[in-house]
Amino acid sequence: MYKVLVMDGISDMGIQLLYDAPDVEVEKKNGLTEDELVAIIPQYDALLVRSATKVTDRIMGAGDKLKVVGRAGVGVDNIDLEAATKRGIVVINAPDGNTIATCELTFAMMMSVARMIPQAYKKTVGGEWDRKTFVGVELRNKVLGVLGMGRIGSEVARRAKAFGMTVLGYDPFLTEERAEKLGVKLGTVNEICAQADFITVHTPLTSETRHMISRPQFELMKKGARIINCARGGIIDEMALVEAIDTGIVAGAAFDVFEQEPPTADHPFLNNPRIIVTPHLGASTVEAQENVAIDVSEEVLHILRDEPFKNAVNMPPVPANVLNKIQPYFGLGVKLGEFLGQTVEGAISEITVSFSGDLIDTDTSPLTRHIVKGVLSHQLEGVNIVNAMHLAKTRGVNIVVQTSAASQTFTNLITLTLKTKSGQRTAAGTLLAGYGERIVQIDQFPVDFAPAGHLLLISHNDKPGIIGKVGTLLGSNDVNIATMQVGRKTFGGSAIMVLTTDKETPKDVIKQLEQLPELIAVAELTL
Numbered sequence: 001m002y003k004v005l006v007m008d009g010i011s012d013m014g015i016q017l018l019y020d021a022p023d024v025e026v027e028k029k030n031g032l033t034e035d036e037l038v039a040i041i042p043q044y045d046a047l048l049v050r051s052a053t054k055v056t057d058r059i060m061g062a063g064d065k066l067k068v069v070g071r072a073g074v075g076v077d078n079i080d081l082e083a084a085t086k087r088g089i090v091v092i093n094a095p096d097g098n099t100i101a102t103c104e105l106t107f108a109m110m111m112s113v114a115r116m117i118p119q120a121y122k123k124t125v126g127g128e129w130d131r132k133t134f135v136g137v138e139l140r141n142k143v144l145g146v147l148g149m150g151r152i153g154s155e156v157a158r159r160a161k162a163f164g165m166t167v168l169g170y171d172p173f174l175t176e177e178r179a180e181k182l183g184v185k186l187g188t189v190n191e192i193c194a195q196a197d198f199i200t201v202h203t204p205l206t207s208e209t210r211h212m213i214s215r216p217q218f219e220l221m222k223k224g225a226r227i228i229n230c231a232r233g234g235i236i237d238e239m240a241l242v243e244a245i246d247t248g249i250v251a252g253a254a255f256d257v258f259e260q261e262p263p264t265a266d267h268p269f270l271n272n273p274r275i276i277v278t279p280h281l282g283a284s285t286v287e288a289q290e291n292v293a294i295d296v297s298e299e300v301l302h303i304l305r306d307e308p309f310k311n312a313v314n315m316p317p318v319p320a321n322v323l324n325k326i327q328p329y330f331g332l333g334v335k336l337g338e339f340l341g342q343t344v345e346g347a348i349s350e351i352t353v354s355f356s357g358d359l360i361d362t363d364t365s366p367l368t369r370h371i372v373k374g375v376l377s378h379q380l381e382g383v384n385i386v387n388a389m390h391l392a393k394t395r396g397v398n399i400v401v402q403t404s405a406a407s408q409t410f411t412n413l414i415t416l417t418l419k420t421k422s423g424q425r426t427a428a429g430t431l432l433a434g435y436g437e438r439i440v441q442i443d444q445f446p447v448d449f450a451p452a453g454h455l456l457l458i459s460h461n462d463k464p465g466i467i468g469k470v471g472t473l474l475g476s477n478d479v480n481i482a483t484m485q486v487g488r489k490t491f492g493g494s495a496i497m498v499l500t501t502d503k504e505t506p507k508d509v510i511k512q513l514e515q516l517p518e519l520i521a522v523a524e525l526t527l
């Protein structure tokens with residue numbers, strides 16, 4: 001008999017499947033502390049949670065029989081994935097079940113912010129009959145900017161069209177064909193900020209999306225813009241928003257999520273008459289809670305019964321013989337993917353991986369998953385080696401895997417090419433005895449550096465003095481260069497420079513570098 005512990009008030013209707021299973025015993029509990037969970041978890045084979053329970057390393061460490069942790073929802077920020085993977089515990093989520101609920105909350109928020117419904121309600125029930133203060137705006141003929149056009153963003157865009165809005169969208173994975181199908185015009189974040197009357201965000205919270213709307217973006221906005229965040233706290237800079245309201249740029253905002261949840265009593269959103277708030281209710285509908293609970297229950301049963309499953313967000317076991325051979329390359333594969341993934345702009349349409357040397361006569365698919373994970377990790381939340389291929393496929397990214405008989409120079413070589421609308425970029429990496437992971441080629445240029453830390457990738461014209469100029473500019477801005485690699489094909493032609501710096505290069509220093517006449521492009525990467 002498998003024992004399943006269900007926390008956080010997950011829908012009973014949704015887990016009926018588990019109650020009905022002859023080989024499962026279900027127990028429901030709420031509000032346990034970490035210590036209490038650590039004490040009881042050894043009895044259970046599966047743990048189901050929403051977002052309230054933090055599934056920590058300690059809890060999983062105590063879960064002697066624990067095979068699976070199920071998250072009834074999308075975000076797995078409350079589960080220590082690394083700890084689960086380390087212990088062979090499968091973590092599953094339910095990515096589709098709350099899309100409509102969150103999309104509809106976004107619309108409710110957009111209409112509420114347009115018509116100030118919560119503020120009007122508060123005054124009316126307080127005994128005031130104030131019809132002058134609450135003159136709102138219509139959605140029809142307005143421009144809606146949608147940042148993040150995945151499951152929820154696409155549904156929001158569809159509904160906005162029905163309201164007669166023009167929709168501008170931005171998503172690094174949105175191709176023109178898909179945008180056209182959705183009736184969405186593509187734009188950059190800054191273009192959208194400058195043109196939209198309403199802006200809604202639907203991205204994960206990543207290092208790239210944290211504060212993607214901050215003071216510079218607010219400064220671009222039309223007077224009277226309205227902002228909605230039903231995705232994750234931190235995508236919009238909360239303090240910059242309050243400032244933009246105070247200076248009259250933003251007319252209103254609606255937030256379901258906060259940088260810190262719950263927000264403290266003195267949070268500036270809580271007493272601002274232009275900001276309406278809800279306590280992370282995006283997924284809180286009867287239907288969504290049932291959907292996510294059904295999805296997660298089905299998967300938990302598959303995993304407990306050793307049947308195939310699909311929504312794992314962490315690592316599956318790899319056969320020992322394959323693992324022994326290819327495990328040493330996993331780190332290189334991820335780094336190579338992360339490196340090249342950060343150098344391309346726009347939607348990736350094809351990822352080509354070519355293995356040569358020692359890597360040709362083994363099953364490289366787990367290694368390919370690591371590489372694809374690395375490529376996608378800057379754009380997508382929760383991407384890992386279990387779901388990387390699936391995510392690439394659902395976003396229309398074609399994956400080509402090739403082997404080439406031998407590498408003339410290296411005993412092993414992984415060559416990665418990413419194709420986008422604006423062209424393609426290639427990088428190759430090798431595991432070098434005594435030196436570890438090295439990137440040895442970028443496009444047509446031979447290089448040799450360790451893919452780690454803060455990097456500056458500079459394309460430039462091979463002119464005397466350029467290295468000195470870059471070095472002086474960085475040095476005078478207190479950016480210390482740890483290593484430097486220069487690659488060129490011909491004297492005086494185009495060339496590439498890869499610098500490792502001891503700290504992140506500030507954005508204004510990048511701008512100064514870009515102004516050097518010999519420089520073609522500068523990219524700042526962190527690995």
Ligand SMILES: NC(=O)c1ccc[n+]([C@@H]2O[C@H](COP(=O)([O-])OP(=O)(O)OC[C@H]3O[C@@H](n4cnc5c(N)ncnc54)[C@H](O)[C@@H]3O)[C@@H](O)[C@H]2O)c1
Pocket residue numbers: 074075095098099102147148149150151152153170171172173174202203204205206208209230231232256257280281282283284378379380381
């Ligand atoms: N408020 C709630 O209760 C609630 C409920 C469900 C989901 N969510 C959150 O909503 C967000 C969207 O969920 P989803 O199911 O649509 O996810 P999704 O993965 O389907 O879509 C996210 C999209 O963001 C895009 N993206 C990544 N980086 C970007 C960037 N820098 N700029 C623009 N776009 C970028 C991705 O390409 C992807 O298409 C997530 O943060 C999720 O955790 C909140």
Ligand SMILES: O=C(O)CC[C@@H](O)C(=O)O
Pocket residue numbers: 050051072073074075076098280282283284
């Ligand atoms: O369980 C919840 O209510 C949170 C839902 C949401 O944030 C998610 O990521 O799915």
